[in-house]
Amino acid sequence: MIELAGLTKRYGLKTAVRELTCVIRPGQVTGFLGPNGAGKSTTMRMILGLDHPTAGRALVEGRPYARLTDPLTVVGALLEARAVHPGRTAFHHLLCLAQSNGIPRRRVGQVLDLVGLGEVGAKRPKGFSLGMGQRLGIASALLGDPRILIFDEPVNGLDPEGIHWVRNLLRRLAAEGRTVFVSSHLMSEMALTADHLIVIGQGQLLADTSMAGFIEENARSYTRVSSPDRERLLDALNSAGLAATPASGPGADGALDLEGDQTVAVGELAAERRLVLHELCHHRASLEEAFMRLTRQAVEYQARDGAEDRRGAGSRQGWEG
């Protein structure tokens, strides 16, 4: 279990993480979501005692990270793919980490095989692809067979087969009763992996909810309707008190969108007015879109907030992926 209590990190005037309070529980995959620059990596570094919090604290198994004896056997972390000296072989990289925590030498070979790097253990990582580097990072996280796993963007640079492998690995680790905390800026990826979500934007907690709850609350649903006689359809909808807006996005040309599920009302209205319909269906917005909407609102709120009290909440966040 990981507990964050009022965790805050400020760099000068910029607040990277603002009073983050939440609990990451064992036995499930907890997705940590937010746009790039939202403070995910900073939070993870503070959990590991690498960055000092400005205020608040982070506890693992009830203790600050620095108080753990042989921390690698309690917490395994993939922080960045290249936390590796390029001139030290994969085997020796893992060996020096293992030795410092009293992990037996044979475990090094085991984790190398586990992540599919058994063949290149004697090679120097400077020739590794991004995906291989990521696998080596995952191997170091698994080294101490820890109860808690922290992965920062684990699928970055992996090919589809690798992504599939990471997804299964995360699910398996959680099924074994471990605490699995994994960050991503890709909602679509999390939708396939996580049971629980913690969403942050500009360092602030936006949502701490189950995946199902998140979908329920945030994925907007709408009814799309299109007719060759668009003007008459619009009149009919207006007179029936159904608010419609022109649809946007690819393949939307000329279609109209209505909030919620209105297929029955629109179908009956069209029959009554003898209107030809080419499309009538109920859509649920993608989770990706819901997530983007949630974080975008937060960004805008923050920007206004910052302008008002002149604290300068920081630049607008970039969005990738």
Place this chain on the structure above:
Amino acid sequence: MSHARRVLLSEWTKIRTVRATVWTLASALVVTVALGMLISALLNNGFDDLSREERLTFDPTFISFAGTSLGQLAMIAFGILVVSNEYGTGMIRASLAAVPVRGELLAAKLAVATALALAVGMVTSFAAFLLGQLMLGDHRTDLGQPGVLRAVLGTGLYMGLIALFAMGLTWVLRSALLSFGVQIPFFFMISNILANVPATEKVGDYLPDQAGSRVMAVIDDGGWPYGPWVGLLIMLAWVAAAVAAGWFVLRRRDA
């Protein structure tokens, strides 16, 4: 195995599994000995051309250590690399996640690397002395003469300490580029200039390498304001300050 021993073993693995650190130590030995032999041989051949005063203060021990001026740069490079290897690559985060008590990581790394630098320094010092004397022919001295053994042991100590000084400073500077850019020019040129230009000579004599190298001389030519052991103590104070600064920075800053 005790906790401290585990961390020491881990640091030993880190040093021996990167080629560059091993090579810098090897070149410290080779450069110091080879250059010392060359200069000893040249002076032996040209001894008769020296002035009367130069002949009177001729110090065969000091001459055989002439190679340390270049060899120490390799020692400094070793000290820089041992620490900057962690930073250039993000390895420091993996290291601190494994050993989160920062003082522990720093102490283990410095202990292992300094022990190694001292061992190589001692071998270098004895080899440079013995082979240098071989080149000096009739002008040679031996370990039995007063002050000679002290100078040879002191030179080994100097080589280890200069590496430790570089390590301490690199914990502060954190980048290999910056550390090399500051330390190599300083010890190669700037320190020597400061110690030899009349305007800055008095201050320059107290720089770490100038003070430390006093121990290499057996014959006092009157150019030093202090004796060999005081010189070494001055150098030790510099080293202690560099290590303390490194520890302070490592403790305070985010990794």
